[in-house]
Amino acid sequence: MKKALVCGAGGFIGGHLVNRLKSEGYWVRGVDIKYNEYGNTNADEFILGDLRDPAIAAEVVTSDLNEIYQLAADMGGAGFVFTGDNDASIMHNSVLCNLNILEEAKHKGVKRIFYSSSACMYPEYNQLDPENPKCSEDSAYPAAPDSEYGWEKLFSERLYLTYQRNHGIEARIARFHNIFGPQGTWEGGREKAPAAVCRKVAMAEDGGSIEIWGDGKQTRSFLIVDECVEGIRRLMESDFSGPVNIGSEEMISLNDFAKMVIELSGKSIAINNIKGPTGVRGRNSDNRLIQEKLGWAPSTPLRVGVEKTYNWICEQIQKKAEVEVLEEV
Ligand code: NAD
Numbered sequence: 157m158k159k160a161l162v163c164g165a166g167g168f169i170g171g172h173l174v175n176r177l178k179s180e181g182y183w184v185r186g187v188d189i190k191y192n193e194y195g196n197t198n199a200d201e202f203i204l205g206d207l208r209d210p211a212i213a214a215e216v217v218t219s220d221l222n223e224i225y226q227l228a229a230d231m232g233g234a235g236f237v238f239t240g241d242n243d244a245s246i247m248h249n250s251v252l253c254n255l256n257i258l259e260e261a262k263h264k265g266v267k268r269i270f271y272s273s274s275a276c277m278y279p280e281y282n283q284l285d286p287e288n289p290k291c292s293e294d295s296a297y298p299a300a301p302d303s304e305y306g307w308e309k310l311f312s313e314r315l316y317l318t319y320q321r322n323h324g325i326e327a328r329i330a331r332f333h334n335i336f337g338p339q340g341t342w343e344g345g346r347e348k349a350p351a352a353v354c355r356k357v358a359m360a361e362d363g364g365s366i367e368i369w370g371d372g373k374q375t376r377s378f379l380i381v382d383e384c385v386e387g388i389r390r391l392m393e394s395d396f397s398g399p400v401n402i403g404s405e406e407m408i409s410l411n412d413f414a415k416m417v418i419e420l421s422g423k424s425i426a427i428n429n430i431k432g433p434t435g436v437r438g439r440n441s442d443n444r445l446i447q448e449k450l451g452w453a454p455s456t457p458l459r460v461g462v463e464k465t466y467n468w469i470c471e472q473i474q475k476k477a478e479v480e481v482l483e484e485v
């Protein structure tokens with residue numbers, strides 16, 4: 157039986173990945189500083205611990221592991237990563253996790269490690285035109301990410317590649333493009349646009365309005381988490397190190413995305429564009445490399461993922477309202 161460690165197993169993608177590995181027959185150890193708030197983790201062993209602490213990394217990285225999946229990071233949507241207020245903790249916390257895990261993997265002889273980088277590492281100068289952003293893997297340099305979160309991801313990619321060159325680590329590096337879906341953060345300030353827009357639409361009155369940050373013409377592509385996990389597993393099984401994009405090529409403007417969710421809701425809702433943290437003007441995954449190297453690329457239509465996510469967020473709002481009523485009694 158293969159043994160895997162999932163770092164960040166209490167999080168969104170980590171929770172889904174644990175389930176996927178379990179369904180493939182793996183024995184899985186999860187580690188996170190928090191439990192998964194939606195109960196979405198079936199790890200055989202779950203260690204509540206802080207990977208910034210080298211002692212915790214030493215405890216969870218054991219020599220019997222076949223694979224490590226490193227998804228632990230200080231992470232959030234535009235309201236968390238693009239305000240500038242969290243830059244020091246993002247860089248400090250995420251780098252420490254990566255340093256500690258790699259050192260332990262080197263000591264314990266665990267070779268194969270997946271690292272979750274981000275499309276945020278691509279240079280801003282290629283993402284100024286919302287209709288024609290460039291995010292091919294070979295466009296990473298000269299580096300000019302628009303956020304410290306992106307710089308940290310770029311640095312850590314390089315860190316994994318140095319351990320590959322100097323210490324025999326087999327790194328597998330993916331650059332995720334805005335992953336969304338059920339069990340993802342949907343409130344509290346770290347939520348990304350797909351969940352935020354679903355929540356706003358679900359909570360709006362028929363005939364009311366929702367707020368969308370920016371002019372709504374900025375573009376993104378959003379990938380449902382099941383496809384992300386499929387991509388992680390395929391990359392991990394391959395002999396290709398990456399870095400490679402894991403994202404959707406179905407680019408959409410934020411206002412058009414909001415219109416899609418509004419249509420799904422069956423309500424009549426107006427869009428009010430307001431000032432807010434917006435990040436790059438345009439971003440889309442470029443899937444030529446993943447197609448070439450893995451013979452696969454994500455294909456689920458955006459609408460399919462949005463429908464699943466919208467329904468799940470409606471359920472969460474309903475559950476929360478029921479708990480609030482009970483607490484008042
Ligand atoms: P998430 O926030 O749900 O998961 C990250 C998990 O890491 C959290 O549960 C958090 O508690 C944990 N963590 C943070 N610091 C830790 C520490 N010191 N010790 C132990 N655990 C710690 O985010 P996610 O969306 O599941 O993202 C997973 C990974 O993918 C992250 O590295 C993120 O940067 C990367 N990524 C995600 C997206 C996306 O759209 N979701 C896009 C690009 C990259």
Ligand code: GDD
Binds near residue numbers: 274433
């Ligand atoms: N979060 C959020 N909430 N974004 C909104 C909202 C809202 O209510 N309204 C409009 N937006 C806009 C943002 O201003 C931004 O222009 C766009 O929607 C996308 O925002 P996010 O989904 O929050 O983030 P992102 O796509 O800019 O970056 C995310 O994806 C990266 C990978 O592609 C972040 O999660 C990064 O951390 C991640 O690495």
